[in-house]
Each structure stands twice: as C-alpha cells, then as structure tokens.
Amino acid sequence: MQSQTHDLRFTDTEVRKRFLSWADGEADREWRCLRVIAEQAPGIAPRPLRQETADGHPVVVMERLAGEPLGGTPLTAAQTASLGRTLRRLYDIPHEHITAAGIGERRFGPSTLPPALSHWLDEPHDLSPCQDPAQVRAAIDATREWLARPDALLATRLVALGIADLNPANILWDGRTCRLVDFEDGGLTDPAYDLADHVEHLAGRLTGVFDPAALSAAVGLSEDERERMDAYRPLWAAFWLVMLLPGNGGFRRNPAGTTEAQAAHLLTLIR
Known part of the structure; x- marks a missing residue:
C-alpha cells in the first residue's frame, strides 16, 4: 500500500512504514510522537518498535493494531x-x-498555515477547468480579504x-x-x-x-x-x-x- 509520502508493509504483528523522502522530516516526527505517546498515553497509538533504513529511505516499524x-x-x-x-x-x-x-x-x-494560504491564494490560478469559475474566484477573493483582516x-x-x-x-x-x-x-x-x-x-x-x-x-x-x-x-x-x-x-x-x-x-x- 502506497501514499504520496510513504508505503506500508504489514505482518501479523508489525507495520513497516517506509518514507519516500528524508526531506520533510516525516519519519522523525512520527518516531518522536509515537515514543512520547507510548510513554505518556499508552494504548492510543501504535507502539514504536524500531527505526531502520531501507534502500536509502527512512523506515519506522511499529506494532500492528487491531481494528x-x-x-x-x-x-x-x-x-x-x-x-x-x-x-x-x-x-x-x-x-x-x-x-x-x-x-x-x-x-x-497555527503559525505557518495562514502565511502559506496567503501565498497560495496570491498565485495566479487558471480556473477555466472549473464548472463555475466565478464562484471559485469569489471564494478565493473573499478568503484573501478575510486573511488580511x-x-x-x-x-x-x-x-x-x-x-x-x-x-x-x-x-x-x-x-x-x-x-x-x-x-x-x-x-x-x-x-x-x-x-x-x-x-x-x-x-x-x-x-x-x-x-x-x-x-x-x-x-x-x-x-x-x-x-x-x-x-x-x-x-x-x-x-x-x-x-x-x-x-x-x-x-x-x-x-x-x-x-x-x-x-x-x-x-x-x-x-
């Protein structure tokens, strides 16, 4: 099973999550979050088992949960x-x-999404493939005005x-x-x-x-x-x-x- 950022391999007891890139630090974030959860709120997320590297990609191995x-x-x-x-x-x-x-x-x-949204919405957008370009443009313009308030x-x-x-x-x-x-x-x-x-x-x-x-x-x-x-x-x-x-x-x-x-x-x- 593969997403845009990782692929998953399952055994009866483990999940191997192989990340496609080191660039955004996803593997480290996942490992650190799972470790602190296992210590402070066990049972609400998979227990982290080990970190590995496979073919130059970071891997987080965690327990497989029921459900x-x-x-x-x-x-x-x-x-x-x-x-x-x-x-x-x-x-x-x-x-x-x-x-x-x-x-x-x-x-x-909360400190990084608003400026990112402003940047994305300020970029030129070809809305012609939309069913109703005017409606989408109105929402973009209204959001840009709202963010500036x-x-x-x-x-x-x-x-x-x-x-x-x-x-x-x-x-x-x-x-x-x-x-x-x-x-x-x-x-x-x-x-x-x-x-x-x-x-x-x-x-x-x-x-x-x-x-x-x-x-x-x-x-x-x-x-x-x-x-x-x-x-x-x-x-x-x-x-x-x-x-x-x-x-x-x-x-x-x-x-x-x-x-x-x-x-x-x-x-x-x-x-």
Missing part, C-alpha cells in the same frame, strides 16, 4: 465518545514531555500534541475503542486548531463522518476552546479549497463540482 479504519459514514455515538476520550488523552500529555522529545510545531501549524487570526497557542491528519482512515475502531495512526505530520498544536482541521478534513466532511459539536463535546473543549475551534475552521476550509484548485491533486481525484461545493462551504464560514 478497521473508519470513514464513509457518520460516527456512531459510541465511536464519537471513544474518539473524544482518545484525543483527550493525547492532548493531556504534559507539554514538557513533548518538548523534551524534540517535537516542534505540527506541520501546517486584523481580527481574522488568533494568537498562536502551542500547548498540546496533535496528530495533525485525522483523515477518518487514520482512526482504527475495534468495536470498543478508537486508536490513532499516522503521526508523520504531528507535533505541538492547539487542540481547538487540530479539531478544526479534523472536522474540515475533506475525506470526513463530505460524508459527514464528524459531528463538530458532538466531537468537541466528547473531547471536553471549554466554551472558549469551542469558539477558537470555530474561528480556525475557515483556515482549513481554505486549505481544502486550495487543494481542490485546478492543477492540484484534489481537483483530479474528486468528482466535478467538488471545488464549487468547497467554495460555497468556505463562504458560509467567513461571512
């Missing part, structure tokens, strides 16, 4: 409650243990460890418990920021996998944190709009009209 990936249908109440408990244990890992493990800010974290962005809080990529396929359900896999982008974050990322993830949002209110309640977010989560959601909706623009992989992989639907969704969040 099937979620996705495609909304989570049940039991699954939402279990996922909330799992994420709470992740977010409750003491900050000093995270930093002591050499873990920095997650990939596309002084009240649009929150002060960065890097207070907890996050998985960063909660594609529903990265949640394993064994009938009782949700566990997490794929920490290659993980790192320090704000729980409200990571939950905004999770509920806006295209793979989950299009099929209604996550109920934002139910998941934030299951995690135990405070009222202030729920407000921060809502304030962060436009950033991730904009991220997915960029991924769905012509020339990007999301545009090729998704049905016609997905870009326009994302543009409409984004506009509801920033207006």
